[in-house]
Amino acid sequence: xxxxxxxxxxPVAGGHGPEIARRLFFVMPGLVDFKLVERDGAIHEIVxxxxxxxxxxxxxxxxxxxxxNEIRSLSLxxxxxxxxxxxxxxxxxxxxxxxxxxxxxxxxxxxxxxxEPLIGLMDYLxxxxxxxxxDSFGAQEFRYPTLIPTRTLERCAxxxxxxxxxxxxTRLHSDTNVYRNFLQRYGQGEQLDISxxxxxxxxxxxxxxxxxxxxxxxxxxxxxxxxxxxxxxxxKSFRFESRYATTLQRLWxxxxxxxxxMGTREKILESRRHFMQMMFDFVADLGLTxxxxxxxxxxxxxxxxxxxxxxQRLLELKYELxxxxxxxxxxxxxxxxxxxxxxxQSFDIRxxxxxxxxxxxxxxxxxxxxxxFVYAFVCQYGLDRRQWPARVTSAIKQHKEIS
Amino acid sequence: xxxxxxxQRVRDFLAPHFHGHxxxxxxxxxxxxxxxxxxxxxxxxxxxxxxxLKLEPDDLEIDNFRSISAVVGLVDARADKVVP
Numbered sequence: 001x002x003x004x005x006x007x008x009x010x011p012v013a014g015g016h017g018p019e020i021a022r023r024l025f026f027v028m029p030g031l032v033d034f035k036l037v038e039r040d041g042a043i044h045e046i047v048x049x050x051x052x053x054x055x056x057x058x059x060x061x062x063x064x065x066x067x068x069n070e071i072r073s074l075s076l077x078x079x080x081x082x083x084x085x086x087x088x089x090x091x092x093x094x095x096x097x098x099x100x101x102x103x104x105x106x107x108x109x110x111x112x113x114x115x116e117p118l119i120g121l122m123d124y125l126x127x128x129x130x131x132x133x134x135d136s137f138g139a140q141e142f143r144y145p146t147l148i149p150t151r152t153l154e155r156c157a158x159x160x161x162x163x164x165x166x167x168x169x170t171r172l173h174s175d176t177n178v179y180r181n182f183l184q185r186y187g188q189g190e191q192l193d194i195s196x197x198x199x200x201x202x203x204x205x206x207x208x209x210x211x212x213x214x215x216x217x218x219x220x221x222x223x224x225x226x227x228x229x230x231x232x233x234x235x236k237s238f239r240f241e242s243r244y245a246t247t248l249q250r251l252w253x254x255x256x257x258x259x260x261x262m263g264t265r266e267k268i269l270e271s272r273r274h275f276m277q278m279m280f281d282f283v284a285d286l287g288l289t290x291x292x293x294x295x296x297x298x299x300x301x302x303x304x305x306x307x308x309x310x311x312q313r314l315l316e317l318k319y320e321l322x323x324x325x326x327x328x329x330x331x332x333x334x335x336x337x338x339x340x341x342x343x344x345q346s347f348d349i350r351x352x353x354x355x356x357x358x359x360x361x362x363x364x365x366x367x368x369x370x371x372x373f374v375y376a377f378v379c380q381y382g383l384d385r386r387q388w389p390a391r392v393t394s395a396i397k398q399h400k401e402i403s
Numbered sequence: 404x405x406x407x408x409x410x411q412r413v414r415d416f417l418a419p420h421f422h423g424h425x426x427x428x429x430x431x432x433x434x435x436x437x438x439x440x441x442x443x444x445x446x447x448x449x450x451x452x453x454x455x456l457k458l459e460p461d462d463l464e465i466d467n468f469r470s471i472s473a474v475v476g477l478v479d480a481r482a483d484k485v486v487p
Contacts, residue, residue: 077460310447
């Protein structure tokens, strides 16, 4: 391990610390830790710890680019909390206990397997949200394949917003010579290395970072029926989170319950507001502690990052529902996002038929990270089911009896 | 600067983006489909540059940028913070 000190060309306001911190592990491979050195309310230096010898000049150049292009001109905006739970339940990080008791186990970076009582709890939370949107918004449920065409991500402008999260899927060329060479090299137990990629030129599929992209592709080129459309789906989602992966709160491989609203602007915004209130009531009924605030996505390495972040926060395009997980930490268990016409334009999704036929639709989505939701719940209620709210345990028991 | 002058300058800035549509003082700039959300940045930068203002974090509220009258109200209220 070695430390590398990067002195900023010009100090940057300390208020930018959180936005800087959520990007630094993507700056260069080999970084295992970092510390922002702050004096008089400004960040002057960043001290990195690396697990291998790194080019200090190259690191400084990358950090300078990041801060000058994506951070320095960012407007500091005050926190805006739109809801707070009435309950204030103390939370304790229980990941160590989950591992000790054999309930959770790490299978790789950002990948955690788990058993009961978390499975029943996850199914319960998911089924409550699903039922809510089916009953209140007439949501139609779909199950999507795990793979998503790369072209769909391109149409979502994912490459220009979040290149750091991309996870490609590839395969060996269909060529007997390729298979024979592969067998010769690796069939005898040699460890697979990066050179295998020379025989895998395909990048036509990726792992999906979220479910709503599947929905936009599904409705591409269509006019919506009267009243618009509400779709819900649950599925595995994947984001390369580098060293930000932590316990069950930030995974490379996780499960999302997503709801997509498509229709007129007024209806979409009203649906988002209504659904947010329903989720606040649900969280309050569960006795969980948390809040909802205006948020922004971690846009990365593009010249319009500051513009995107300011727009998201100023126009309140994104709200995050955050729950306490102990030690003053919270985790975003869900978000409520208004897309304007961004996805509908890209996928040619038009408004309900009628006088405004042919006009591009508006859309919004809400997504819930189910592992995070479960984790926050057990950080607040513990692992002993007898301490959980009766409505939760009786619903889980009922579900098990039925199945 | 009078409120009328501020209003006219805001209108002149917005006009090319609204392709002849007559924008009412209270119309939601972002709801009519002429500009997308990234226009928010342009609007904030216009206000700072055109009126020589240094906006504070608390000024960056949608209620200050939603309509012509909201922007005029913001500029008028912050006229004492003109950057020389």
